[in-house]
Amino acid sequence: MITYTGVTVQPYPDHPERFDVYQQVLCRESVCGRCYWELEWRGGENGVRISVSYKTISRKGSSKECWFGRNDKSWGLLCSVSKYSFMHSSIETDLPVKPISSRIGVFVDHSAGTLSFYSVSDTMNLIHTVQTTFTQPLYPGFALGSGSSVKLC
Template identity: 55%
Template sequence: SSISTGSRSSPAFQQIIKTTGVLDNNLLVFCVLFSPSDSCEVKLNTNTANRLLVLSEDNRKVTAGREEQPYPDHPERFDYWSQILCRDGLTGRCYWEVDWEGGVRISVTYRGISRRGAGDDSWFGANKNSWSLECSDKSFSVWHNNISTYIPAPPSSHRVAVYLDWPAGSLSFYSVSSDTLIHLHTFTSTFTQPLYPGFWFGFWSGSSVSLCQME
């Protein structure tokens, strides 16, 4: 489902945006209410970046490369998966947007996710500690605990919004196109720890994520 919100700097957005979506096959209507005060300025934690990831634009853009970067050893660095986390754990109501290219997963995870090896315990969306939206030019899919749900609609834009309502146990993803938010999926859970935004990049170079400035 989609709604027209007007410009995100307009009075309509400055009050409240209402978005409704249908969850799974239960025809359960889930209502999300959020305001500009929920906007979060997420920042990348460079100590977590896999060495095949290239940081640019004042550490606001991450691009998957072919050559390892000379990042120092760090216990928080992902040593196999092309992944990176953001700095701050979130426990409130938070809204952020990212631009993406190629094949990526836009994720949140508990801090304790493994950083070592190629197992599911370290891959965003493949374990019980992380939730992901996978984006490609052909489709979207969502992942949690290595279970995926295909979203057949092709991307209408390459900008995604994430809205986390940690106290309510909901995590929603939207496609952002001009002044329209298109609901893609909402996870519901009982979150027990702060959630860290993070990103996974497919096994080809050129995939990228850019953090959007939230006004």
């Protein structure tokens, strides 16, 4: 589980693969081929951003090159209590689907260039799909707003 309380700063040493400004984490292992995973999120008013990213995303500083969805190296679904939105290369699209579940499924087909997000409850409902060309391995990533958490299922 990943949690951001917005209160306590943990005394971790600097590391080149650690984001130093944004409350984001990138998984150590890539997803390859066709892959599906689920997570549960709980959140404060800013929610969470569920992302896939190239490992080459910048980690140091506060530029858009370091922020999931604001560059050409990452794609992200923002989940909040009131809405979903999708972002890539700083283009944010509000999605017409209303949040009904705190469980999200993510499907990646690397060679086909497909990234899909689903709302998962008793049924699976498509939130958003994007077709693109992935040029590098993809890594799951999570950005958390104050008071939010993410747990892989």
